[in-house]
Amino acid sequence: MSEEPETRAMNMIQAINSALDIAMGRDSEIVVLGEDVGFFGGVFKATEGLQAKHGKNRVFDTPISECGIIGVAVGMATYGLRPVPEIQFADYIYPALDQLVSEAARLRYRSAGEYTAPITVRTPFGGGIFGGQTHSQSPEGIFTHVAGLKTVIPSNPYDAKGLLISAIEDNDPVIFFEPKRIYNGPFDGHYDRPVTPWAKHPQAQVPEGYYRIPLGKAAVVRAGEAATLLCYGTMVHVALGVAEETGVDVEVIDLRTLVPLDIETIEASVRKTGRCIVLHEATRTGGFGAELAALVQERCFYSLEAPVERVTGWDTPYPHSLEWAYFPGPVRLTQALKRVMEG
Amino acid sequence: MSEEPETRAMNMIQAINSALDIAMGRDSEIVVLGEDVGFFGGVFKATEGLQAKHGKNRVFDTPISECGIIGVAVGMATYGLRPVPEIQFADYIYPALDQLVSEAARLRYRSAGEYTAPITVRTPFGGGIFGGQTHSQSPEGIFTHVAGLKTVIPSNPYDAKGLLISAIEDNDPVIFFEPKRIYNGPFDGHYDRPVTPWAKHPQAQVPEGYYRIPLGKAAVVRAGEAATLLCYGTMVHVALGVAEETGVDVEVIDLRTLVPLDIETIEASVRKTGRCIVLHEATRTGGFGAELAALVQERCFYSLEAPVERVTGWDTPYPHSLEWAYFPGPVRLTQALKRVMEG
Amino acid sequence: MADPRAPSNLPPLALHVPEPQFRPGDAVDFASFDRGEAGAVARPDTAEKADALRTLPYALIRVLDDEGKAQGPWNPRLDADRLRAMLRHMALTRAFDERMYRAQRQGKTSFYMKCTGEEATSVGAAHALDHDDMCFPSYRQQGLLIARDWPIGDMMCQIYSNSGDRLKGRQMPIMYSARDAGFFSISGNLATQYPQAVGFAMASAAKGDSRIAASWVGEGSTAEGDFHSACTFASVYRAPVILNVINNQWAISSFSGFAGAEATTFAARAIGYGIAGLRVDGNDILAVYAATLWAAERARGNHGPTLIEHFTYRAEGHSTSDDPSKYRSAEERGKWPLGDPVARLKQHLIALGEWDDARHEAMDKELAEYVRDEGRKAEALGTLHDGLSQPFTTMFEDIFEEQPWHLKEQSEQMQAERKAAGI
Amino acid sequence: MADPRAPSNLPPLALHVPEPQFRPGDAVDFASFDRGEAGAVARPDTAEKADALRTLPYALIRVLDDEGKAQGPWNPRLDADRLRAMLRHMALTRAFDERMYRAQRQGKTSFYMKCTGEEATSVGAAHALDHDDMCFPSYRQQGLLIARDWPIGDMMCQIYSNSGDRLKGRQMPIMYSARDAGFFSISGNLATQYPQAVGFAMASAAKGDSRIAASWVGEGSTAEGDFHSACTFASVYRAPVILNVINNQWAISSFSGFAGAEATTFAARAIGYGIAGLRVDGNDILAVYAATLWAAERARGNHGPTLIEHFTYRAEGHSTSDDPSKYRSAEERGKWPLGDPVARLKQHLIALGEWDDARHEAMDKELAEYVRDEGRKAEALGTLHDGLSQPFTTMFEDIFEEQPWHLKEQSEQMQAERKAAGI
Numbered sequence A, B: 001m002s003e004e005p006e007t008r009a010m011n012m013i014q015a016i017n018s019a020l021d022i023a024m025g026r027d028s029e030i031v032v033l034g035e036d037v038g039f040f041g042g043v044f045k046a047t048e049g050l051q052a053k054h055g056k057n058r059v060f061d062t063p064i065s066e067c068g069i070i071g072v073a074v075g076m077a078t079y080g081l082r083p084v085p086e087i088q089f090a091d092y093i094y095p096a097l098d099q100l101v102s103e104a105a106r107l108r109y110r111s112a113g114e115y116t117a118p119i120t121v122r123t124p125f126g127g128g129i130f131g132g133q134t135h136s137q138s139p140e141g142i143f144t145h146v147a148g149l150k151t152v153i154p155s156n157p158y159d160a161k162g163l164l165i166s167a168i169e170d171n172d173p174v175i176f177f178e179p180k181r182i183y184n185g186p187f188d189g190h191y192d193r194p195v196t197p198w199a200k201h202p203q204a205q206v207p208e209g210y211y212r213i214p215l216g217k218a219a220v221v222r223a224g225e226a227a228t229l230l231c232y233g234t235m236v237h238v239a240l241g242v243a244e245e246t247g248v249d250v251e252v253i254d255l256r257t258l259v260p261l262d263i264e265t266i267e268a269s270v271r272k273t274g275r276c277i278v279l280h281e282a283t284r285t286g287g288f289g290a291e292l293a294a295l296v297q298e299r300c301f302y303s304l305e306a307p308v309e310r311v312t313g314w315d316t317p318y319p320h321s322l323e324w325a326y327f328p329g330p331v332r333l334t335q336a337l338k339r340v341m342e343g
Numbered sequence C, D: 001m002a003d004p005r006a007p008s009n010l011p012p013l014a015l016h017v018p019e020p021q022f023r024p025g026d027a028v029d030f031a032s033f034d035r036g037e038a039g040a041v042a043r044p045d046t047a048e049k050a051d052a053l054r055t056l057p058y059a060l061i062r063v064l065d066d067e068g069k070a071q072g073p074w075n076p077r078l079d080a081d082r083l084r085a086m087l088r089h090m091a092l093t094r095a096f097d098e099r100m101y102r103a104q105r106q107g108k109t110s111f112y113m114k115c116t117g118e119e120a121t122s123v124g125a126a127h128a129l130d131h132d133d134m135c136f137p138s139y140r141q142q143g144l145l146i147a148r149d150w151p152i153g154d155m156m157c158q159i160y161s162n163s164g165d166r167l168k169g170r171q172m173p174i175m176y177s178a179r180d181a182g183f184f185s186i187s188g189n190l191a192t193q194y195p196q197a198v199g200f201a202m203a204s205a206a207k208g209d210s211r212i213a214a215s216w217v218g219e220g221s222t223a224e225g226d227f228h229s230a231c232t233f234a235s236v237y238r239a240p241v242i243l244n245v246i247n248n249q250w251a252i253s254s255f256s257g258f259a260g261a262e263a264t265t266f267a268a269r270a271i272g273y274g275i276a277g278l279r280v281d282g283n284d285i286l287a288v289y290a291a292t293l294w295a296a297e298r299a300r301g302n303h304g305p306t307l308i309e310h311f312t313y314r315a316e317g318h319s320t321s322d323d324p325s326k327y328r329s330a331e332e333r334g335k336w337p338l339g340d341p342v343a344r345l346k347q348h349l350i351a352l353g354e355w356d357d358a359r360h361e362a363m364d365k366e367l368a369e370y371v372r373d374e375g376r377k378a379e380a381l382g383t384l385h386d387g388l389s390q391p392f393t394t395m396f397e398d399i400f401e402e403q404p405w406h407l408k409e410q411s412e413q414m415q416a417e418r419k420a421a422g423i
């Protein structure tokens, strides 16, 4: 959308940092708060330099209270600000759940539009960094179930910046999950191979300036005829990797926004391919993959040649040393693809 | 299971009260705690008389802190007690979410069995009492997504007592959702007709003594050939009502336990009927119905004659005055049944 | 441990489970309660450091004595017009409560909550705040709206979920929202508004504005984590906020001991955070006014937040769903040692020669008629069970700013299904 | 509001955002910090009512003076064997930290956290508690395990997620669980153990047992709602629990001001709940021991909970993922006005004539060897990246007591898929 000037190779952290900086420069109501986000610039460095540039009134550290972080963000939004709180790890978002579910998500509805909560909660999620069960979780399925919240998950630097700017400018509360495994480079699930840095990836060419990617629009990142792979975040790269390795002509759809979902793109693809696999790192039971499978079979039933498969994390906590046995990587996807193609 | 002596007509509150009383009589480690549960006996009277009988060391009021209630319950369980905390309304469980998800659910796993959290969280849920958005929610879909929690939902007094005793005696944390709309009588969704009291219902004949209904086992509450209706709690009665009204020969399955799910009973039924509707009051997107639909199409794909339908609450907060427009009652189910039978 | 020691001869441990003084049927005697003298508590400068205020939370700030005279340094010295306005606002709040309580009992709505006996805590605060200060109330601060002259007809329409309800019938009765009155949307979830108020105040401060924020919770609700978040953030950022705790002694059936009142005062929570804490006679509107004004001045001068405990009594049931005779002595209300806030202000005005019984009676009559008339007008727009007053499709609005496809579809599905079913 | 008033001429509001005294490159001078005199703080009776203890949280309880002499009423008068045992436990903790830190740097595991400079706070507490008192630690209390003579080899195996890891490689390094040592399973979620400790203590009290509970959080973590829940429940039920706050001045990059330290002490939080609060020199193991013993006696006598702030300094980075030179002055550690706990106890023992430099050196050498030997044994059982030490199927165990069908299926699916893929 609109002017895309000078580009520069950025990793995801740099792209997110740029999104925050650019958005703050354009709108003085935007404030950034969270644990260690101020002087230090965040444990992942996503807010680096922002306090020095935009001042302590707009970028500041908080007490270690996720409940308080979201609670004060809602109050700041009531005043007229546009807060962008960071929750240091998605695993630590639960103490804030009441403020998110009962407050931020409900405010517009219960006040019939008198009050709104245009806040964007940034939080790193997902595993693959040996973080054990409390630095690896993917709790998006809790948020997608809550009426009134939007859920956005980028899979590359270009999208991360454009989606984050859209999320911040959106007038509804958005949970913006950042797949921390791919902050520094795309990851196809082959944990035993060297990491490719973003620099080599086309989606790492990020405009320096302002641009938006609309919420609610998926991207077909690989067109294909054989089967539809629905994914987001890190799993996009696993899907693309398996497409290449297996040579199966799959269509890979990066959902980018889970709520509101781009149902049109999904339906069009499954109608064409007749086969579908949904992917996520989160535990399987009740994950967002269940919703995707339910929707696809509801809406494309008569086009389906095989049941919709789910390739997901197991229904276990994310284990530390066994994390590659938990992670739904190429082995699991390849097998599922086989089943779906035969089904 | 086992001895079922003298029975008496009980409503659900009385059955729950009896379960607590009987269980406490057999096991001195069981304690009951929560807001207003002590002297007063709970805002729905489920714990009435227990403090007088079992003493203040075993039945006591708590500060209004759901986080604290579950936190101390986990600690008491560590000591060796078997706490049965009450959360006054399921809508108020969010402040306790971290203690439930990150602690109770994870304890056995993360300590490799050294520590466990055999707690049973009782909480009234669901709408139909003009409770507005904060006394009507059905958040079961959040808990079924969490590895390590069991989720149990009774639909009648007999089951309520037998399931609650099993839940309390279970060595894992259980969230026991009580459908408050049917505390006093079954409810088929015809809100404009007089309430039938439980007394007239066969499942209200409850043994005075000890018995258990195993967790993880569904009940086929109506056998049929035309379509499978998967439901729990209040919706069981809506399903049965529509079966009667429409004369369609549906099979109604009361799931009773959502995790672990009785997949065998579900599969057998859908294989037979070839059609399936899942019902719940919770919001649709990402609700437990999505999991059911996903599972059914995964496992019974080649038996299905029509897509699995979801009859659920809308993706809105539970509205106060429009609650019957939100509630997935007979109108909505009848239409869905028509579609499924035609599909 | 390195070196286990011999067992002690200490007594076995015992769990202390609080028990209120009086239960149903008990004779009530509050003689052991020390009210202190009206006028006895010193009034520190509003710029005083919090360290120097550490004894304040244990005293009870009282202005009106038993003869209705205003005493001591906290006497706000209000003119008679202001006093009469406050009296009227309290009386109107009470009349409104009476009527809406009856309306619920008559089946016109699903639920109601009175604030009887606690009117001073919100009316007094509203008079001391500036009109554009932002209020984050709990569900028992109807007095704020009334003291800000918000139309009671609008409140009634909300309670009836009728066609005049600006909240479109979505919220339970009394869950008002009134942006134009600086009154935040009430939540059913206890204490969530507390950190929100702090956030508002932080935003106002960050912007160099002069508006402050105030919030209210019941003493029972202070146990929630949100209370702690609010106090912590308020202390850390010296937020210009007034955090009110309405200690009306009861939280549904649980007495204040289950929130910690046996061990200390709620005002003393402030000491733990290093912020100012006041404890006022909540049935003495002059004390409430004075304390609020002190806290507001302190906040406006960038001296930080104040926690105010309003010591009062919930004279009626928790709500229309409650029966207090089940858990407390019916005598408590009559023997409450701090009297009734309306009666006490009336006595004060009479003592000043600015009021009399006849005028009071006339006012009560006028207000009852006013409430009745407004009630009729509101009822003409429908009551809860009259049938639905809002178009069905409104249910699917305001979830997001723009309606996404799934809600659009669901809205259409509902309409189609109702049509198919012939309704 | 009823009656809007004229705008005031108060200055605009301003947001206060705390800033630590020193940033990278700053010269450090702690002269303004008032340590107080060793031995100067009175020691109240352990049965004293909390009301009478309200000044204690502002004093700093210190026993060891600058000459290494034990002073005043808090001197626990321990015999030399006990003192040497404590010294050894602290030294072993430090040696263990050193080695495991290096192991992480060598790529043998994913993560490590030291407690350097804070050893006294856990070793001293463990010595003062009874062996069967239950500990609910945070992640920086390895000293508890070591002081309870838990095998360091077991800890190492956990850190390496190797075949000797009783936790089956499921938890991040240092997230120990040791039931036999009365050491609760460590959580990654801050402060959740605090209300759990209170619940344990409540259970023990309800049963008439004599075991008490103790818990630990960092000063940063006191901001979590769980801290408030714990203090509230502890106060309401007078739970026999010791609530420790390890104020090591830093929470990752955020100094204690972001948890409220600019406004008051963390010990003062206790006053807000009407419970006992102590503030001790956390680098003085005799003070830590004495305060813990006082609190334990108080708890065992049914006089209720105690909150203890241990004033100390996090001498190293937050964890192996952290680089403190990015946000604080490197000079802080050296200039810390309360010294180093190992050095101070050593000095004390030497002053008593019960220790000397040669013995100290020998001890350090012996411990280093011991740690190295244990390390080798542990490494023989594997380190993190050696390949997986646990059977894959263990991943699906212990989620529930019995494995339900879906986990059984998933376990089988995983095995089948790996087989199909030839791995």
Ligand SMILES: Cc1ncc(C[n+]2csc(CCOP(=O)(O)OP(=O)(O)O)c2C)c(N)n1
Pocket: B035, B064, B088, B092, B095, C140, C188, C189, C190, C217, C218, C219, C220, C221, C222, C246, C248, C250, C251, C252, C314, C318
């Ligand atoms: C988070 C949450 N937990 C529980 C409730 C149920 N509840 C509603 S009011 C109430 C008592 C509140 O007492 P208090 O704070 O003293 O306020 P009061 O009613 O006395 O004004 C309770 C437990 C709730 N609304 N929200």
Ligand SMILES: Cc1ncc(C[n+]2csc(CCOP(=O)(O)OP(=O)(O)O)c2C)c(N)n1
Pocket: A035, A064, A088, A092, A095, D140, D188, D189, D190, D217, D218, D219, D220, D221, D222, D246, D248, D250, D251, D252, D314, D318
């Ligand atoms: C609920 C939660 N929020 C955030 C974190 C991330 N985190 C881990 S340690 C830490 C700092 C804790 O500081 P403090 O309590 O002072 O303990 P210290 O590390 O100094 O011992 C943070 C923010 C977490 N683990 N859990």
Ligand SMILES: [Mg+2]
Pocket: C218, C219, C220, C246, C247, C248, C249, C250, C251, C252, C314
């Ligand atoms: Mg109250």
Ligand SMILES: [Mg+2]
Pocket: D218, D219, D220, D246, D247, D248, D249, D250, D251, D252, D314
């Ligand atoms: Mg710290």
